[in-house]
Amino acid sequence: MRTSFDDGDGWHAQLDELGGADEDGWVGADLDPDEIDVDHYPLGALVVDDRHFEGLLPGQVPALVPPGEHTTLVALADARTFAEPGRPLTVVDLYDTPGQPAVLPCRMVGSMACNLEIGNMDFHEFVAEEGMEPWWEG
Template structure:
């Protein structure tokens, strides 16, 4: 399994739950509505249905150096069913497999900073609340 490449200056949002097309469209609308700029490359491919974080880490590790990703966002069952639609952010570079949740409201900030390597994945992951969700550096 090869991971899709995000378009330039965007982050990969990979759908792994296919229980509701309406929920997927809602997640996309929430991400797109969080900022005036485009920050996401959406992939909705049933071959990724139910894929585990470890499988994503392994797929990235097996990729050629030019095709490796540093991180991605997963739209999984929790994303699709939780009213807040928190995406699962996955580190593929520094600490492969490290994750945290991020509501669409914060997606653009994280994506922009990770895309241009202004901040590291760990800076966001270290700032999560007790539920493992990033809600800004002031908790908000």
């Protein structure tokens, strides 16, 4: 979900890094399972590019997910995404601590989604802790 609209070129580069959006607005929708790098699992997600969400904060996200709809996570492309190396995305917890953010390099968000979906890891394991090296950097 795009929440910063100051860098159009950066947004398009972000989508390209995720494999490009298809005609229905999805990235990673047509992945070939035989070509997936399990260390950097690709993100499959619906792209939301609407100025209505400009400046949206992580704590506001859970209220946007319709009740009863299973959504693993929501990743925000915010100002940090376009200003920092690795194009970090702010991922928002929808279940354990709704609204809690975790900031991950773009290349790791697909792995996060996969691990959450299969119950291999919990959201809190992706939240950076001061003095601790994130598992993806180890």
